[in-house]
Structure formats: C-alpha cells, structure tokens
Amino acid sequence: MRTRLLNCLAIGLVALPALSRDAHAELAVMISGGFALAYQELLPEFERTTGIKVVTTSGASQGTGPTTIKAQLERGARPDVVILSKEGLEELIAANRIVDGTEVGLASSPLGAAVRAGSPRPDVATVAALRESLLKARLITMPGSTSGMFIEDDVLPRLRIADRVSLKVTAPGVESTRAVPRWVESRKEL
Structure with missing residues (x-):
C-alpha cells in the first residue's frame, strides 16, 4: 500500500x-x-x-x-x-466531478469491530450469532462515512434488525472509535 x-x-x-x-x-x-x-x-x-x-x-x-x-x-x-x-x-x-479512467486502486479495507475492555467477546462466527450479538449491544457506534453507511444501509436491514438496535453515527475516521468509551463513561454517571 x-x-x-x-x-x-x-x-x-x-x-x-x-x-x-x-x-x-x-x-x-x-x-x-x-x-x-x-x-x-x-x-x-x-x-x-x-x-x-x-x-x-x-x-x-x-x-x-x-x-x-x-x-x-x-x-x-x-x-x-x-x-x-x-x-x-x-x-x-x-457526477462528472472526477475524470473516468484516472482512478488507481490503493488498498482494500476490511471492516472491524471492537468492544469495551472487560466486555465479553461477541460471537460473530455465523450470521445468526452476529445478529444476536448486535441485538445485545447497548450501542453500535460507526463512522458517518462509507463503512458506516454500508453497515446502516445494507448490513442491519439484511439482518432485519435496523429498527431494533441503538446506533450512534459519528464523524468519519478515528473519531468513531473514541466515541464508544466517552458514551460508556457518560452512562456510568446516570
């Protein structure tokens, strides 16, 4: 890369x-x-x-x-x-904002997931297990960019749980990973 x-x-x-x-x-x-x-x-x-x-x-x-x-x-x-x-x-x-044919592939980027330290590791071995793990999550935080849009617009509807999970969309990039610990800390004060 x-x-x-x-x-x-x-x-x-x-x-x-x-x-x-x-x-x-x-x-x-x-x-x-x-x-x-x-x-x-x-x-x-x-x-x-x-x-x-x-x-x-x-x-x-x-x-x-x-x-x-x-x-x-x-x-x-x-x-x-x-x-x-x-x-x-x-x-x-x-949209004719970039000239077709000038693109160069740089990398492929798999999606990743993380949980708060001390939390049990979610089971994502099967589609059914992933679905249950997402339903059990108190909050799913994702970036408001391509990967987050894919999860929100494609993955969650396919799993038929889009309306049953708590989502927080954050600024793109590393900000989404910083949001989870801040949210957890804010919930402790309640």
Missing part, C-alpha cells in the same frame, strides 16, 4: 508537469478518513523526496453535509489528487 499511495500522489504530477521544475511547487490533495493514517505517515517522505509541498484537505467519501468530498468539489474545490473509497469515487465519476 505504501508504494501505491506514493504512486497516487505522483499521479498528480503527471497532470502538472511544471511542478517538478518549480521551487515553490504545491500539490493539492483531498482525502477521506479511511486513508488518513497511512497518508500522514507517507507524506513527509513524499515531500522530502520530490521537493513538492502538499496541501491537504479532508472530507468524507460519501454521505451528506457540507464537508463531504462531493460537496467540496461542487463548491469549487480543485484538488490535484483525490483519495477516497471506491464507492465515493464511483459517485464522483458518475
């Missing part, structure tokens, strides 16, 4: 050949939360090896609201490179 992400940043250079000759070159990158940690780790190396300063903005790959990548592009943002989920990318290509 490291090489692919560096290559993706380099793609921006293809469209802007003068950057490599400009001492004050900048590359504008818009990124969603799913790639943020890897991107932040690789960014200093990219800037050091290319001499190009990268200006980064962020937004959710999908969803609604003024900070989604789609909304920012609709308001006139003009990044050189956009890094986001495949689903979000497909929406932007369909």
Whole structure:
C-alpha cells in the first residue's frame, strides 16, 4: 500500500508537469478518513523526496453535509489528487466531478469491530450469532462515512434488525472509535 499511495500522489504530477521544475511547487490533495493514517505517515517522505509541498484537505467519501468530498468539489474545490473509497469515487465519476479512467486502486479495507475492555467477546462466527450479538449491544457506534453507511444501509436491514438496535453515527475516521468509551463513561454517571 505504501508504494501505491506514493504512486497516487505522483499521479498528480503527471497532470502538472511544471511542478517538478518549480521551487515553490504545491500539490493539492483531498482525502477521506479511511486513508488518513497511512497518508500522514507517507507524506513527509513524499515531500522530502520530490521537493513538492502538499496541501491537504479532508472530507468524507460519501454521505451528506457540507464537508463531504462531493460537496467540496461542487463548491469549487480543485484538488490535484483525490483519495477516497471506491464507492465515493464511483459517485464522483458518475457526477462528472472526477475524470473516468484516472482512478488507481490503493488498498482494500476490511471492516472491524471492537468492544469495551472487560466486555465479553461477541460471537460473530455465523450470521445468526452476529445478529444476536448486535441485538445485545447497548450501542453500535460507526463512522458517518462509507463503512458506516454500508453497515446502516445494507448490513442491519439484511439482518432485519435496523429498527431494533441503538446506533450512534459519528464523524468519519478515528473519531468513531473514541466515541464508544466517552458514551460508556457518560452512562456510568446516570
């Protein structure tokens, strides 16, 4: 993934050949939360090896609201490179916000789940066990981005429990994992 992400940043250079000759070159990158940690780790190396300063903005790959990548592009943002989920990318290509054929696959990202320390490990070995574990959960917290939308709009309805679980949708990225301990602590005070 490291090489692919560096290559993706380099793609921006293809469209802007003068950057490599400009001492004050900048590359504008818009990124969603799913790639943020890897991107932040690789960014200093990219800037050091290319001499190009990268200006980064962020937004959710999908969803609604003024900070989604789609909304920012609709308001006139003009990044050189956009890094986001495949689903979000497909929406932007369909809306003619991203040029079809310019996409590069960077990684696949499985979904994960976590429970509060000391809680019993949920059984997710079968679909029936997953369903029961989700029904027993006091709260299911998920990001308001592609993975959260998939769980809320696809997984929970397929399990026929969408209206029977307590959901909290948080800001995309690592904020959703921080929300669970805060919610648990707030419940202790009641």
